[in-house]
Amino acid sequence: xxxxxxxxxxxxxxxxxxxxxxxxxxxxxxxxxxxxxxxxxxxxxxxxxxxxxxxxxxxxxxxxxxxxxxxxxxxxxxxxxxxxxxxxxxxxxxxxxxxxxxxxxxxxxxxxxxxxxxxxxxxxxxxxxxxxxxxxxxxxxxxxxxxxxxxxxxxxxxxxxxxxxxxxxxxxxxxxxxxxxxxxxxxxxxxxxxxxxxxxxxxxxxxxxxxxxxxxxxxxxxxxxxxxxxxxxxxxxxxxxxxxxxxxxxxxxxxxxxxxxxxxxxxxxxxxxxxxxxxxxxxxxxxxxxxxxxxxxxxxxxxxxxxxxxxxxxxxxxxxxxxxxxxxxxxxxxxxxxxxxxxxxxxxxxxxxxxxxxxxxxxxxxxxxxxxxxxxxxxxxxxxxxxxxxxxxxxxxxxxxxxxxxxxxxxxxxxxxxxxx
Ligand SMILES: [Mn+2]
Numbered sequence: 001x002x003x004x005x006x007x008x009x010x011x012x013x014x015x016x017x018x019x020x021x022x023x024x025x026x027x028x029x030x031x032x033x034x035x036x037x038x039x040x041x042x043x044x045x046x047x048x049x050x051x052x053x054x055x056x057x058x059x060x061x062x063x064x065x066x067x068x069x070x071x072x073x074x075x076x077x078x079x080x081x082x083x084x085x086x087x088x089x090x091x092x093x094x095x096x097x098x099x100x101x102x103x104x105x106x107x108x109x110x111x112x113x114x115x116x117x118x119x120x121x122x123x124x125x126x127x128x129x130x131x132x133x134x135x136x137x138x139x140x141x142x143x144x145x146x147x148x149x150x151x152x153x154x155x156x157x158x159x160x161x162x163x164x165x166x167x168x169x170x171x172x173x174x175x176x177x178x179x180x181x182x183x184x185x186x187x188x189x190x191x192x193x194x195x196x197x198x199x200x201x202x203x204x205x206x207x208x209x210x211x212x213x214x215x216x217x218x219x220x221x222x223x224x225x226x227x228x229x230x231x232x233x234x235x236x237x238x239x240x241x242x243x244x245x246x247x248x249x250x251x252x253x254x255x256x257x258x259x260x261x262x263x264x265x266x267x268x269x270x271x272x273x274x275x276x277x278x279x280x281x282x283x284x285x286x287x288x289x290x291x292x293x294x295x296x297x298x299x300x301x302x303x304x305x306x307x308x309x310x311x312x313x314x315x316x317x318x319x320x321x322x323x324x325x326x327x328x329x330x331x332x333x334x335x336x337x338x339x340x341x342x343x344x345x346x347x348x349x350x351x352x353x354x355x356x357x358x359x360x361x362x363x364x365x366x367x368x369x370x371x372x373x374x375x376x377x378x379x380x381x382x383x384x385x386x387x388x389x390x391x392x393x394x395x396x397x398x399x400x401x402x403x404x405x406x407x408x409x410x411x412x413x414x415x416x417x418x419x420x421x
Contacts, residue, residue, distance in 0.1 A: 001160040003239050004125075004132050007047050009232035010058035010167070010198025011218035012040050013096065015071040017063070018222055021292075021334060025325060028332045031290055035252045036063075037074050039220040042250040043232055044078045047087055050234055053132065054087060054125050058198030058216075059094025059140070059167030067097060072104050083109030088125060091115065093139040094167030094198055095179045100142050115165065117141030120152045124159065131157075133237075136192065137165035140180075150182035155191030161241055164192040167199050170213070176200055187213055194235065194243050201226055203233075203247060212243045221255040224294045224334060229254070254286040256293035262307075262340050263299040271303045272316065279324040279331040290329040300341040307338045308414055341410045344417055356416050363409045367402070376401045 014036045024032065047055050062071050079089050088111040093099055099117045108114070113123050115137035124131040134157040138149055155162045164187065168180035176199060184206060187195050195213040197206075203217030216232045231249040238244070258278050265271050275295060282291040297307065306312055317336040324331040350360045366372045377396065383389050384396065396404075 001239055001241060002127065002130070002132055003237060004053045004127070004161075005050060005234065005236050006054045006056060006133075007043065007050070007052045007232055007234055008056045008058070008196045008214070008216050009043050009219055010196075010216050011060040011094075011201055012036060012057070012075075013060055013063040013218055013220070013222060014040065014075060015063055015068045016220075016222050024332065025321070028290075028292075028325065028330065031253060031330075036220045036222075037071075038252040039250055040075070040078055042252070043219060044081055046232070046234070046248060046250065047082055048085055052087060052234070053127060054135075055082060055089045056135070056163070056165055056196040057089060057091045058165055058196050059092050060096040060198055060218075061091065061093065062097040064096060067101065067103065069104055072106060076106050076108060079112045080109040083111035087111065088113065090123065090135045090137065090165055091139075092137045092165050092167060092198075093117075095140055095143050095145065095177065098140040098143045098145075115139050120149075120154075122157065122162075124157075131159045133161040133163055134159045135163045135165055140167065145180050146178065147180065148182045148186060149180040150186040150190065153187075153190040153192065161194070161237055162192045163194045163196055164190060164211075165196045168197060169199055170197065170206060184213065187211065193241060194237075203231070205245060208245070212245065214245060216247075219250050220252060224255055224257045224292075227255050227257055252289060254282075254289050254291045256282045256285070256291055257296070258282065258293060259296045259298050261299035262297055262301040262303050265301055265303050268303055268306050271297075271306070272319070275316070275320055275333075275336070276324065279320065279333070283324075283327075283329065283331050286329065286331075288329060291331045292334050293331060294335045294337065295333055296337040297340050300346075301343050304340045304342045304414075307340055313338050342414050342417055344413065356413070359412060359416065360409075363405065366405055373398070373401065376405065 016036050018032050061075055082089055091114045115121060117139045120136055120138045122134045122136045125133045136153055149166060150168060153164050168182055169176050169178050170182055170184060188211060192211045195211055197215050200215040201218045203215060205214045207213040217230055219230050219232050221230050229249045230251040231247055234246045234248055235243050260274050260278050265274055278295055282293045313336055317333060320333050349356050366376060384393060
């Protein structure tokens, strides 16, 4: 067979609103608005540079069911660019952009193939009059697909290479909604040579043997939970029908979440320098891209007293945004979080005979004894079980309760030991 090359992407989430990002300055905001689009531009550039035979897009092209006209036009224009250079695109839709939602009546390029939602269908990729591969796919007719779509894939061609294109959740991946759940075994039994999946946002190769199965992840991160380099896969299929995968980074903006320990910081000046150094580190790791980062201050030390002053953290955050956010490329501190404690020797205080020792012992009981820990929730009953707040608040998780206990302990310790120095 003839060797060929294709590009596999998914979860573009075009026009993603980047929820939860407030107080962003205008320059950062406009970069963010453009980020998912520029990233897809790069994927299309990559197809052309690499002289790919086709592009696969495995669902969640648009971010929400209320897809914007802007997003649809940008997607269409890019597919036209590919079509004009003789590169076909194969598309399925996922839970974020099912077929039953509104879409503009646009003219799609000749070389764009969109799979329907009724049944699995297949389409050949033809090069020099010969099929080099068959693509099988199905789109989500509605958002909430809980059936196993993978089981409906059955290879029927006798071509040289078969690809399954699907938005689905493989295994019991609890970090993601179980849309179109299936197992690796279901995928293997279908007879495909390659599975082009979408849905899981961190890129991951589930199988590198036949069939090769992988998630390319979302090519542009959208929150501090979507960290690190993001991109798509370039797949080369050799004359023996063996695919090999190369991950290519295409993200426009890079996300970070970093901790800075105050343990060894003696002055506020040293604290500011440490935060700036962390920003510089992000800038280097972003390799020329703008970066957005969350910084959490941790540990115990003298600068905790300053951090506890009203307004200090906010002013420090503003200062770093001014100095780091104005550089090119910028580093934008999305949030500066203070999780520090006062510089006391906890172990020594625990073994003492005073009120602080009693207090620490009591907190430890709440931390370590399941019955005590559960009773924390009861103490919060006034807020969570009655009144209007109940309607607006999510039930606290065990992890929430632990975090609040840690924060309460730090706050009480500050107050109890403030007089000592
Ligand atoms: Mn997605």
